[in-house]
Amino acid sequence: MNQVRCTARWARRLRDDEGSAAIEAAIILPALIMFLCLAIAGGRITASGAKIDAAAQDAAREASIHRTAGAAQGAAxxxxxxxxxxxxxxxxxxxxxxxxxxxxxxxxxxAxxxxxxxxxxxxSDLLLPLPGERTLTATSTSVVDLYRQRGEG
Structure with a gap:
């Protein structure tokens, strides 16, 4: 009888799920945090790329409204x-x-x-806890007004 109670208690302990949620969280949580950090990093790099695109558009537009190449270079x-x-x-x-x-x-x-x-x-300037650098490049084209006077140079 004593052995039956001991066996039943042992079987209940084996089936008991106490602590398994903490173990699962300890295994899954670091992977989820890493995935979240990578998603944030990708978003920040994409947003910075869009800002570089805007700078290229501004530079092309500014250059297109000047009459000489020298003035266009400086303005851009x-x-x-x-x-x-x-x-x-x-x-x-x-x-x-x-x-x-x-x-x-x-x-x-x-033209x-x-x-x-x-x-x-x-x-690290993109608010990422990562070392290193990233080079971003953007190109934009702007139309020169057909009838605007153009200079030489």
Whole structure:
């Protein structure tokens, strides 16, 4: 009789689920946190890419409204820098390449100006607890007004 009670108590303990939820949480929780961090990292990088796109659009538009290639280059550089600053992007290195070939096309013909903005950002600047850097590049094209006077240079 004593042995039956002992066996029944032992069987109840084996079937008891106390503590199994804590073990499951300890196994699953780190994986879920890591997945959440990766999703946030991807979102931040995508959002920063969109901000670099906006800077390239601003630079191309600013370059397209100037009459000379020299003025367009300077204005595009300034517009890209201002756009990045306004959007809170801090680049460790920035380059703005402008193709102003469209400013040399005769008045009345279709012409475009293209801007390419490249920005290297620290991943920690994107509020990510990750070391390293990421280089983001965006290109945008803007149409030059058909009948706007164009200068040389």
């Amino acid at each position: 550089q300034a517009a890209a820098a201002e756009s990045l600053h306004d959007q809170g992007i801090t680049c460790t290195s920035t380059s703005v390449a402008i193709n102003t070939g469209g400013l040399n096309v005769p008045v009345g013909q279709m 475009t100006v293209t801007a390419t903005v490249t920005c290297t950002v620290h991943l």
